[in-house]
Amino acid sequence: MTPTARRRLAPEVRRRQVLDAAIAVFSEEGLHGASMDAIAARAGVSKPSVYAHGGTKDELFAACLAREAERLMTAMTTAVGSAGDGEGPDDAEARLFRALRAFFHAVTTHRQGWTVLYRQASTGEFAGRVDAARRAIVRRAAELLAAELGGSVEAAEPVAHTLVGAAEGLTDWWLGTEHPATDEPPADVLARMLTAVVWPGLDRLRALPM
Amino acid sequence: MTPTARRRLAPEVRRRQVLDAAIAVFSEEGLHGASMDAIAARAGVSKPSVYAHGGTKDELFAACLAREAERLMTAMTTAVGSAGDGEGPDDAEARLFRALRAFFHAVTTHRQGWTVLYRQASTGEFAGRVDAARRAIVRRAAELLAAELGGSVEAAEPVAHTLVGAAEGLTDWWLGTEHPATDEPPADVLARMLTAVVWPGLDRLRALPM
Amino acid sequence: MTPTARRRLAPEVRRRQVLDAAIAVFSEEGLHGASMDAIAARAGVSKPSVYAHGGTKDELFAACLAREAERLMTAMTTAVGSAGDGEGPDDAEARLFRALRAFFHAVTTHRQGWTVLYRQASTGEFAGRVDAARRAIVRRAAELLAAELGGSVEAAEPVAHTLVGAAEGLTDWWLGTEHPATDEPPADVLARMLTAVVWPGLDRLRALPM
Amino acid sequence: MTPTARRRLAPEVRRRQVLDAAIAVFSEEGLHGASMDAIAARAGVSKPSVYAHGGTKDELFAACLAREAERLMTAMTTAVGSAGDGEGPDDAEARLFRALRAFFHAVTTHRQGWTVLYRQASTGEFAGRVDAARRAIVRRAAELLAAELGGSVEAAEPVAHTLVGAAEGLTDWWLGTEHPATDEPPADVLARMLTAVVWPGLDRLRALPM
């Protein structure tokens, strides 16, 4: 006698349901392509419930952006912050590898969030908001790079943009269909690939004044 | 005081107007976000004119994709194909530099086209077509890389994605507000920056079997 | 002072409202001439409500056809089937009279439905469906005639068409402005008139092989 | 060097071209379903030419109605007026037969005009105009009937409506697909059929005061 859908749930739980459904639908259909009907259906609730717990479509999208951006930042911060986990050396290259691995891990395990953040929202009224999220990540990367390579954070910014862009491109490749299967976790594979390409160059930049 | 509205124009001219406007609006709003009204307004013509010269929204989008894809491919092919222009050596690094410069030139001068091609959500019925255009460019990059570094084109694909992503990231930085002014053309600056970061790594990959 | 607009109604009720309005508008304007706006306005609901309860314009038209066809067929079948109601003899002429009276009754009391069914242009994709509805009624008439006059149903078809056309013409005359007032129900008057004109001829056909 | 389409033609000729095309298209697609583009294409002229020679769509439709109505009236008048053509007796039944034959001849040889007049135009703003045309025919029939059967024209009107309706119904049957092939001209077949059904009844009415 207690139909799941109509059971009163704690507000935060309902909100999570709605956000999860929204991210799923937004990632598949895009901001304009997604309909509130579809989101409600995916969440298994009625449309007014979506409004009650997620607000307007724009607010809902913004909430998705915020949540996924924070999730990504947290994941990276945590991973980078964790000192050498005893798995190997703790030199600059290893730290770069771990940061990249954290990024790739976050992105490949939350593919929909990533899609919404970086592939669906780059247009229209949300371009600014997405840009802010993206810049936060780039900024963090620039700080890491400045610490490792020396030089100011400002000077490291273009390199950080390059690095983040490269990571995004590689992620796109991985999320595409045709890539070799591996036993290793994808994040490790991708991080090693990217490290191999960029580390020598970055290493050389250490000597130069940026 | 020349009313452009009711002015009769040659069909090709009008079609170009419409396509230009469409690319602009699509790049800003996305396929779903763009309205035919907006495109008509941007083109300075009436909505029926958009239909007369650009066809259905889907056809119009497809035409934009086709035109910009060809434009970018042509620009890159031409620039890369031009042999050493006497400005310096013609080793692998120099060829990479020129290819990157061509890419940056094409992308920075046709930003909107690139956005439509590479940054738009590839959802729904156009996923395939957009993807095909994207992949054509990355494929070209992969071919160049394979030629330079040895190894198969398939093996070069992730590196190509990485490279294109890195270039994109750097372009974003450049098109952002805060970057130092230079006398040099942006494409040269950006190409040198990216070359500095990735060339050492790529160079090292030459020795390894990819 | 009871705003009917925002009032929540049972779906069947709303659907009936919408169908009624649709039949009215279709009968006045034709399939192409009727606009969903007009139907919504006539029904006193919003356009989305029309779509919610009546579906697409084509579906709505089909639903109108189906409903009116059934209504007319039922009315005629019932009236004809009712055996001699004690009002007089039950010979062939009397049965013809009763059938005609049933037809006139159905047609004069559901004029719009009849118009949609029988007078609308049967163009385009609905030609078949409209025609089917029309033919069902004429077919029924042909069956009755065949039973009364002998001969096959096929042979009776032209006579049935003639009869139905004659009845239509007489109905038009009655619904026009200038006709004498009577105490009798119109259906009786019209049926007697038509019987007087056609019965002698039909009676004579009984002897002949059709 | 003189392309037919662009050759300057006498205005009446062009007008005829346009009217013919219009009737064809209207009869196939209906008033609302027909597009001026389609009419222009069918006529083999440009759209402005249609406007120049046929006027507005409504005017064009009205012109079609007028022309076909007149054609039908003329045909009937002529046929009825022609005294017994020596092919047989000239009693009242023969005169009825000839009038009906004239009607069926006009209708079956100008099927499109008939369709436009009686099957496409019965709705919307042209209902009145069509009604007028129809009434003219019915009036003529009533006059003939009054002359043959005795009684006033007014009294003959319902019978005239009946007769015209019957003729229309039979025409519909004939214009449908499935009817037996004959060597005789259709008009003769149909006229004989209808005469057989209605003449006995009409004959009997002669004795009664209508």
Next chain:
DNA sequence: AATGAATGAGCCTTCATTCAT
């Protein structure tokens, strides 16, 4: 709190109509 029902606004598309050549 949760929802079925309702709607205002907007979008894609086409059509009747008219300039300008």
Next chain:
DNA sequence: CATGAATGAAGGCTCATTCAT
């Protein structure tokens, strides 16, 4: 004159949003 090109005005349909239960 004849026409290609252009447009204002709907029309069918859907969507984000909100009542009323």
